[in-house]
Amino acid sequence: MTTIRKAVFPVAGLGTRFLPATKAVAKEMLAIVDKPLIQYAAEEAEKAGIDTLIFVVGRTKNSIIDHFDKAYELETELAIRNKDALLQIVKDTVPEGVNCVFIRQSEALGLGHAVLCAEAAVGNEPFAVILPDDLIDNEGDNCMQQMVAVYDKHQGSVIGTQTVDMSESDKYGMVAGPKVEDRVAMVDEIIEKPEPAEAPSDQAVVGRYILTPAIFDVLKTTERGAGGEIQLTDGIAALRKTEEIFSYSFEGTRYDCGSKIGYLQATVEFALKHDELADEFGNYLRQLEV
Ligand code: G1P
Numbered sequence: 001m002t003t004i005r006k007a008v009f010p011v012a013g014l015g016t017r018f019l020p021a022t023k024a025v026a027k028e029m030l031a032i033v034d035k036p037l038i039q040y041a042a043e044e045a046e047k048a049g050i051d052t053l054i055f056v057v058g059r060t061k062n063s064i065i066d067h068f069d070k071a072y073e074l075e076t077e078l079a080i081r082n083k084d085a086l087l088q089i090v091k092d093t094v095p096e097g098v099n100c101v102f103i104r105q106s107e108a109l110g111l112g113h114a115v116l117c118a119e120a121a122v123g124n125e126p127f128a129v130i131l132p133d134d135l136i137d138n139e140g141d142n143c144m145q146q147m148v149a150v151y152d153k154h155q156g157s158v159i160g161t162q163t164v165d166m167s168e169s170d171k172y173g174m175v176a177g178p179k180v181e182d183r184v185a186m187v188d189e190i191i192e193k194p195e196p197a198e199a200p201s202d203q204a205v206v207g208r209y210i211l212t213p214a215i216f217d218v219l220k221t222t223e224r225g226a227g228g229e230i231q232l233t234d235g236i237a238a239l240r241k242t243e244e245i246f247s248y249s250f251e252g253t254r255y256d257c258g259s260k261i262g263y264l265q266a267t268v269e270f271a272l273k274h275d276e277l278a279d280e281f282g283n284y285l286r287q288l289e290v
Helices: 037-047 062-067 072-080 084-091 111-117 143-154 166-171 214-220 232-239 260-271 278-287
Strands: 006-011 052-057 099-104 127-130 134-137 157-163 173-176 179-181 184-186 189-192 203-211 245-249 253-256
Touching: 006 037, 006 111, 037 052, 037 062, 037 127, 037 134, 037 143, 052 062, 052 111, 072 084, 111 214, 111 232, 127 143, 134 203, 134 260, 143 157, 143 203, 143 245, 157 173, 157 232, 166 203, 173 232, 189 232, 203 232, 214 232, 253 260, 260 278
Parallel strands: 006 052, 006 127, 052 099, 157 245
Antiparallel strands: 127 203, 134 253, 157 203, 173 189, 173 203, 179 184, 184 245
């Protein structure tokens, strides 16, 4: 049995970088080939043994709630037409034994505040946080599976990280600390979106966390930080004063699907691996004279 049973998906952000596409549709519902970003995130959690998916939604995010609801009319229609494969795809959106919880974040006060909104649903146990904008692909164990293994071994909060160009430090939470073993380090410092000159290292936080429930009390007193928001990074920095926290440089490729270029890169890479599309799309790309 896994130690981590619950995952929080903070999905209240406005997605302004994709307007007008995200005017009426949640940015997490944008598809990479044929699957919405939020479903990639949910499947990553499920593969890691997580059975309770907690979505912290804002207004205009009803499409996410609908996506994880049972689609009676669609399922009946597909069954009548004997479209068994499609019916299975629809049913697999929420596999047997997986529960979904939806919580409204009524004010956009930041990622730390969104996580705090999930307190009652999480309760007093360690939990995962997954930001669906960060799509992480790996041949072997997925990012959350790897992080659960690190949690099980070290019994402390784990922050997913990757190396970035220092010039990009102001887009990320940045961490530093001594190495513990291959890919694992202590977090001594963690700062939200520092200027390159202030960044403690080139290790950036990506959208994967395993946190102990002590984070909730800390977030209740976390003041507004970068961008005037209650930052999860600042909460983690405060938690660091009472608990050991680990960073984990995951194996895999991360696509920043919150940016247009990252979204397009993921689309091309996933299409080139897609059963139905790989050959035709590969041929198409090769004949483009760009
Ligand atoms: C959030 C976090 C930041 C982290 C990033 C990863 O920022 O606040 O620490 O590095 O996600 O994607 P956002 O991208 O929401 O501004």
